[in-house]
Amino acid sequence: MEKNIALIALFAAVIAALGLIPKITLGFGVPITAQTLGVMLCGTVLGARRGTLSVLLFLLLVAIGLPLLSGGRGGLGAFATPSAGFLLGWPIGAFVTGWIVEKWRGAPLGVVATVAAIIGSIVVMYVFGIAGLAVALDKSLSEAAFLVLVFVPGDVIKAVIAGLLTAALFKSRPASVLSRYDG
């Protein structure tokens, strides 16, 4: 119980801290908002249920007025911008990511976690994000999708990093990777 609470809170803090750390630039200069990487890690490391709770805790703190989103944004306004759909997709994305990592045991963890992050944290989040944009900007779904497609390559790189990190974490701290540790 205490370990679950501590890990859920810690990963919410990891998402927040990833928004504070000065830019981690990827190999070829793609600027990344590392926070979605944190959401992917919530799913791949904590698993479906706890990963979702962790993301929900983070969003709750943002909603009550803490400036935890990257760039010091936060408050209820974060849910009133056209990109709010992505935020609403975060917990569902984390759930799907975690669910895939928990169920699919047939391949190396790094591969499973990467695929899970791509399906859960890119496909699912973009579905919500694009729907949100379409509503807020009064555009069709395909027009809204066109506006965000430039961000997909960066997110795929993040998913690969999430996969590599998850595999490495499972080697170094197996008992803390709750999505795979049955103890």
Next chain:
Amino acid sequence: MISLSSPVKTRAHDWPAGMKLAGLCAATIVLFFIENLAVHAGILVAVTGVYLSAGALFFMAGLRQLRVLWPFVVIVAIWHIWTGETQQGAVILLRLLSALALANLVTMTTRLSDMIDVVRLLTRPLAKLGLNPAALDMAIALVIRLTPVLAQKGSNLTQAWRARSPRKPSWRILLPFTVLALDDADHVAQALRARGGFTPLKDP
């Protein structure tokens, strides 16, 4: 300052937080059903007036919070000038500005402690589903306390990297960062248990 709530005190700071939140929900829904340009312009003028009534400092702080919208403003403006539906574009833009300004207004005029009281009230029914209210309180406090701790550890790692490499820190730094976070979680869990934890101790 830890919360985005405004240090400029307004009358609205003393209004019940739950009422402000309910009002915001209603106002946002109404905004999405209004299609008339003149009505939207009127609403935005009224919202601006409310901000101004709290003083210039409050107004400027509110204005700064709206900067996040600029990419969307540019996209919508170009799009609708291109397609010629400028009136529809103006409605969309005014609606975006009013919705965000109203949401920020509630955040700016509500203290963190009042917000947490609303959260406690709203999550009370979840206790029946097994959510421990003490655990939620502790989790909120932990995140607030641990975020700066983790950020500090992250910047220590970055400095250690810079001291040893001519290259910029890469994503590889995230592995020691997450390992540190997992170890912190272990220590916090032990500390919580040592102080009684969330479940009463059972007799052996």
